[in-house]
Amino acid sequence: MVGAPRTGRGAMSRTQLTKDAWLAALRSDATALRAAAGNEGVLGNQVPSCPGWTMGELIRHVGSIYQWVSATAGRGTTDKPHPREIGPEVPEADDPTVLGWFDEQLGLILAFLDNLDPDLPAWNWAPQARKAGFWHRRMAHETAIHRWDAQLSVGLTEPIETKLAGDTIAEVLDTWLPAGRRRETPDVHGLVHLVAADLGQEWYVRLRGAGIALLDTNTLLDDDSHPARAAASGNASDVALALWGRLNWDVLDTAGDDTLLTTLHVA
Template structure:
């Protein structure tokens, strides 16, 4: 199998695990209950948002072209007035999973990131969209369970190689230096360069030599789950083992998925 096929199966496994966990978390919740990790949102908003995103992706991902869709506003897929929200979400989720399962990950498909314009991007994106909102739903209704370490490590990498280079960040853009992140439970490490122009670069740690001068100015160590949640602003960096100029870590935050 190609690397993209392997990644497809990995992402679909996450989507099939996290989707039912999201539904279970919201099924018995009051729809007007607040979602503390997404300020201003209720459980109904969370269900609606995730279903809208599923509908938007399902509409464009199988077109076989890399051109931007004419309308990229997911709220076009908002649940109809008076619909049973969970029944509607079930339909959106099942249609998306079936579609993504049927598509070749190398089929051309538009995306908003500096990544290959293929369906593989959306296999991964929909997995992590579901993962982070499953955590939101559990945090709002029951005790939130940590994210699976392998899924979380990939989620950290997606923030660093897609969200931040695409300019989807909520932290300061005027800081310069190198930040290290270490997932202690899966033995993964990332080095990120904050550039003077406000951009970011994910350094390839596999090609760096022991003699290279990394000049790390901040380091955060912890579980892959805590790292991913911190990058999304769901938990504070104080859950992690920190060293150096910890202000730099704020430059890696992205927003509500």
Template sequence: MSTWDLDRYLSALDREAAALRASFTLEGVDPSGPVPPCPGWTIGDLVGHMGAVFRRIEGVLRRRSLEPAPAFTNEFPEDVLAFYDSGYTALVDALRVTPPDTPVWNWAPAAKLASFWPRRAATETAVHRWDLQVSINQPEPIEQELAEQGVHEIFDAWLPAGRRKGPLDRQGLVQLVDTEGNEWFVRVRGEGLALLDTATLVPDEHRPQVIASGPASDIMLSLMGRVPFDVLTIEGDAGLLSALRTG
């Protein structure tokens, strides 16, 4: 996994936040329209939700505490665009002024440092940008390198935190391969999962039961439950992939 610095995450966050905003403000977009990937939400709800997410992360960073943050409340005012804009501005300021090694809470079994949150902000915004765009029939893939970071985040934060939505009774080895040659090997043992170090694998001893390949964006979105796994090229036991779904 390559390590991004803060400026690179902020650049990705800015790109995704701007694209989400631009999609919402396109002529003819109905804020009351449905968001199929998020049942029960309207497009306006999605924008308001992101404003609340921005403030949630900002609050965690400003508190500079290892104590668990108050429960997230998905509440927002009627003017969702103003709420979104002001929340984004406040978040970026908090990210810039908080040193990455500052001890702060997060919900994952990961180091409790501020460095957890820039990636989280960028990938969350990217997925919901895609949600909004698919709702208006104009979806654009998540940029390759940010999608790679998103897949890493699923395996080192989401799944280890117990946020699995797939079956818990599967067994086997999964290999994921993106179009840039990045690979992830994941051992599934019922409720347990382990991301394997590709540098130490012995091919004859680690034969995957399924290999799924495609763009990093499709891998990330399928793991997040946004698109079916069959958007990928699959060899082997396709059903095993469902054990990795986290959204």
């Protein structure tokens, strides 16, 4: 079994960043995404990590999310908003003006989130507090993953920034998986141990078919005899990208039943 240093501080999903950190990450990754998409003649490039999408379609997708969040997350209510749609005013994926439209949506989302009180009541789809801070975090990670996708489309990727990647892992484990947003939910049972070696952080996830529990190492696993069934260790960016299905688990130091790892993929 892959080993990991015992930090003694739980190191579970309590790695959330601050509003300012999420906004800084969003601004940085969105700028890099836009730079990749702005290369001449790449709007028609396929995005290997998003099968069936071109670069232009990726730009429309991210921009439409920015547009939807800007329009819905500041209502001050936890009622479910209207569904996200790409309206007729949005340029087609192969139209170069889609880049200017994306720039407009990026400017709007940055200004909107900067002025949005994280404690304002706001709808979200996760089993957690219905507060607007969910969207600061969500937009940072949405952008980081799709920045990587865009860079892959032009043949040059950069890792997710280390601290942000740790929170990307945490978001998968405390938000996506408990909300049932897995790519598939086979009837598998066991314990998965994930280690972000560059952060000195670790997570234990118990799988019970469709059920998932994120375990607290300080209270539930206070010795080294826990029966982990699969493990993956590496830098935080690689662990995060593997959870998102962008990298294969074999880029990490793994042990145990690979099925348990693949069932953690989120969509």
